[in-house]
Amino acid sequence: MAGAFEQKIHETLADTRLQQAVYTATGRLKDSRLAVIAPHVLPDYQELRAHAHLLKRHTVDHLDHYLEKFQRNVESRGGQVVFCNDGAEVADFVLALAKKRGARLIVKSKSMTTEEVDLNEHLEHHGLESVETDLGEYILQLAHERPYHIVAPALHKTRYDVAEILTRRLNAPHETKIEKQTAIARAVLRQKFLAADIGISGANFLVADSGAVVLVENEGNARLATTLPKIHIVVAGIEKVIPRAQDLAVFLKLLARSATGQLLSVYTSFLSGPRRAGEIDGPDEFYVLLLDNGRTKLLPDSAKRQSLYCIRCGACLNACPVYRKIGGHSFPWVYSGPIGAILTPQFMGVSREPSLPFASSLCGACAEVCPVKIDIPSVLVALRADVHQNEARQKRNRVEKLAFRLFRWLMQHPRAYEWAGRLAASLANSADGGWMRRVPVPLNVGPVRAWLSQRDLPPPPSRSFRQLWRQR
Amino acid sequence: MSRNAILDAVRAALGRSEKEPAPDPPPVRLRIPDVSLESRIASMTTSVEALAGRVLRAPTPKHAGPLVRERIANQNAVASNSPYLDECGIRGLPNVHSGITKPDELQKLCAAADVGITGVDYALADTGTLVVLSSPYEARMISLLPPAHLAVMACSRLLTGLDELFTLLPDPAVASSSMVFITGPSRTADIEQILVRGVHGPGEIVVILVG
């Protein structure tokens, strides 16, 4: 297999240092989560998950109702809601507003949704300065790289990488102490916060009844970006909406625990519009851009619709034995890990990366940790079937289809199945009865070669179980 | 118009018609444990200290002032306009700027200050969380810009946790455009997973529990 995806996997597997970094970092996050969802720490964890799933299911099943409600309530408090089909409309809105207000400098807090639509690139292209303020995202912005992990974007960078980036891009003195690197970034970004015209954030939740957005963070950059500038723009996917503020009592108990093993993130902001009369600080203008960008494509199939329940905690990435080996940059899109594996084909079409749904052993570790109980393995299997249907239409991969047709026929005809088994066993003779590294030519087909590239094959038994049974 | 296109697409995908009502969502799930004030104070203290914050006890409001003064020492502080800070005699302390109502002026002072002093609306004992709503008496940037945050609160404001908060405040948007939960000092582990405090928000949190 020589596709781009497989090539990136190969390169990542060969990078020992990166392997160690990814495996260790995700291992820590995985263990941190376990400590705070343990039965004696959070006895109703399973109940909370089930409830969170039901809340998401209800909301997504009636998404139009909640989006309209959200809009009404935001606007009743002086904010404005703009529906955007795609990234171009998001960028156009921001650019138009910036032009109207004479805005030049934008500070941004972490938002996967804005990564999804390459917002910064569009803004920079039109002469605006849009600065990422989350430490990891800032470093990556300086390095012109994509985030590696939903929650730990610079997971793949060492302090030496960071030192080099800061020196090269900021002319900062060479500094490898992490605390000092953080202080350098803090000082630079503080000036940006104080001077910025616009603050752009994502949203973890959109609360329909309140007309409010909820931002969850640890650093304080989202608070700064949404407090100091006169204009606050929220960019959020339409699936982020939840019915009531009180439902946060369920979601907030799950989010930080699942993401980093904290009980709550350091800051949770509940923002419902521009500054009210009498309030001293806060933005004068408040906009929520509700982004589709293909989310409506995930709605029709009721079995796959659950892909939209995701609250972006990253727990599935930390649990996934595949992600822990291939890392975030092997994936073709901004969303990586198990959630990325089911979102990407549904947003982009299965032909964007047809082998992506197959890059999983279906071990279920993701489903086990997902706070909203998305059954990721079942969506992967459904996507695999979609890939094959696509192949059938394009008349590709016929050999595999034939092979499985043969499989079906054999498994419905026990005597033929037995005969085929005996034939294969007689061909693959292992003289000393030991595990085999080689097979004779008729058996040396693609899958067998692939197997043998990594491990040995079991010696064929002289008699199958059913033959032995008959002899009892 | 994108709005109609998107909403139409949503409805078509879900098989819903325009103006079709939605059934009630799954019922709200809030459970308030029965926890004594003493337990709540102990829990709050443990939680805040586990996050490298400090908790100081003041038996009455007038005991709070000296604690604040001691912490500020010769440093520069900005205090919110909270009446409770008045009651505690904090707003009149030397080196404490207070009574500011203009955001530009406040931003200049906070950016230069060493300590920000605020009241709180509530605190959540099980997670060591401060709940602060923006109002004419509480500006947002005071607990955000200076590198240290002193929060002065009456014990009566100490709740058990999120469930109790959302029972008291089922819709925080009614009260304010901004409600923030503060759980410990600002932090990141973005570089090599090494914990660093005080990235953008305050790196030091002190909670003064009065009563």
Add this chain to the structure above:
Amino acid sequence: MRRAFPRIWPNVWVRDDEGGRLDMSQRVSLFVTCMVDQLFPKIGLAMVEVLERLGFRIDFPEAQTCCGQPAFNSGYPEEARAVARHFLDVFEASEAIVVPSGSCTAMIIHHFAELFEKDPTARGRVEQLCERVWEFSQFLTVVAGAEDVGAHLEDVATFHDGCHALRELGIQSAARRLLRHVRGLELREMEPAGECCGFGGTFSVKFAELSGAMARTKIEAIVRTGANIVVSLDPSCLMQIQGVLSRAGLKIRGLHLAEVLASR
């Protein structure tokens, strides 16, 4: 409901709280799985040995082939459905069906219903059948109520939790309880536990290098325990793990739980 088992090993029965639900008069049907049938028949024989030792009467419906999992997981539901239907036909009359594989058991119990979602008659047959299908270690501990089956094996072992048994069937303590009653056997836990061996059906060949990397991480955990044997409930995990052990030239043996329990 207490059963009258022949007391072949006096004083060694340990009853599971849930107790036995099976009558001595009932037969147990084996679904050995295509992998055991064709590649690891000794696992099937070991399972027979253990069950007969406990006093069960065994039958082996000869028309059995496969549960359809390879087709289902690879995204060929039509093909999987046909194979599943054959399974229903073959095993419908069985009173109890024991399976030496967590993944095959999970396929039957959790995924047959999905395959026949649009066929109410078949759905009904599936629902009836699923109540009678048991993974081997579950059958022993939950149905037969046995934790000590009179096994004897002097060695040091570690246990690999196969993903389907662990996460889809909730099996974690059953196999360990059975292993702890094997005389002479020292059981050591691997760290980390519960990580996938990397088999995943066609994943093992479609993403061979990645599958191998996952297996090698598993081997490292096994080696760290110092065990000479790694025990699994799943022949597919064994094939993956043993294949990598062999390639690495390591002398650690992979054994199915049935093989350990059959040892005397």
